[in-house]
Amino acid sequence: MTVSADGLPETAAEPGAPAPPSGLVVVGHFDQPPGYRVERPRGADSWLFTWTTGGRGLLRHGSTQARAAAGDLVVLAPGVPHGYGVEPTASHWEFWWAHCRARPTWRTWLRPYDVGAGLYVVTPTPDAVHGRVEAAFRRMLADARWTGADAPPAPVAGEEPVAVAHGTAARELALCSLEEVVLLTAGTARKAPAQPGVDARVRRAQALIDADPAAPHSVRSLAEHVALSPSRFAHLFTGQLGQSPMRALREARLRHAARLLESTGLSVDRVAAASGFASAPHFNRAFRERYGRPPGAYRSDGPMVDN
Missing domain, CATH: 1.10.10.60 (Homeodomain-like)
Known part of the structure; x- marks a missing residue:
């Protein structure tokens, strides 16, 4: 749901927290307590994708703001000042996130969900796809660690919550998983309401x-x-x-x-x-x-x- 930017909470992190350089693919999973906040007055060179699995987050992008609850994909385009953290009334915010260059085709899928200044709020997504979306993020985290030798590692519960894809193959595999997230969410969210009076x-x-x-x-x-x-x-x-x-x-x-x-x-x-x-x-x-x-x-x- 899009809301006014008025009343945005103060940052709980140092202003200007750095974002990953453009070209890297970085993925992670956080469960943060109240007070967690990141502010980037100059924005980032890469796109930021967030998928909420628990609690609530609050994300600001330019003058536009959105709340994120379980099952919401919120995407921030590069080059716009942004900030994000735990929603003030929430007990925590559990979410997957990924920084990367978005594939050009993703913009077509995300465009209907642009709520202003390059902030995309993909909601609501049906419960039936939530498990598959989270599985895609877990696979992305594992694929980002692939060294190119043998088979890519299988997702493991409790592993280090952040990974950087260094090799070309690892980056492409990780992006394929993120593409699945974009297609699953953008393809199932915001179905047109039933027309009244239509049989x-x-x-x-x-x-x-x-x-x-x-x-x-x-x-x-x-x-x-x-x-x-x-x-x-x-x-x-x-x-x-x-x-x-x-x-x-x-x-x-x-x-x-x-x-x-x-x-x-x-x-x-x-x-x-x-x-x-x-x-x-x-x-x-x-x-x-x-x-x-x-x-x-x-x-x-x-x-x-x-x-």
Whole structure:
């Protein structure tokens, strides 16, 4: 939850606590008591990722502030003055953290959660993913210690709570685990609220489309999933959502294609196929009509607005 920066508690650490240099991958796990605080008036050269597992934290980034509770991923972009510590009314703050250079594709996933000045608050995440996220951080801590000889070490309970990935392979392995954290949290948080007055069967059909837009959906297959006749389903869907099922499918496929263009290096032809379009020319026409630019220009220039 985003709150005002007024009333931020005084620091309990020396002002200007150093951050790891840009380019390093550093990961750790802390359980800190009341009074713990770090202040960096010049910010950091690297990104800071925090995942709370217990208690509550309070993080400030520029003039924006956020509280973090169990299951919240809070990310601070580089170059902005920041501070963080135990929330004043909390008994402790237990959290995983990682300093690193963020992979460019992560920004696409985090963008919907930007609450200002490069502070990303990814919440709420469903309980079902919490265990896997924590396991990814534990694996990141172990992988950061890999020397390149033999197999990477297995996570061990009670091991040293901070690790620095020195070798190239160790850094990449550690970043792969952090990428899993970003995908799991950003991909499951903040689901759109149910539209009031929309039939549950229509909502289920829309969820099927959104979950896998590239699948060979048809009016008949969607109707079968929600136990309606094709004609009754099409009439109900169009009347309640203002567009036909196939129009909704086309929009979902174009949104999916836009995300692939922003976050992958796939060719336009492969993006078209991965988004469910039968041919690249058809995809190019539809994409230009929806976004005002062909796919190649969209990838080069970036989106003009969130989509």
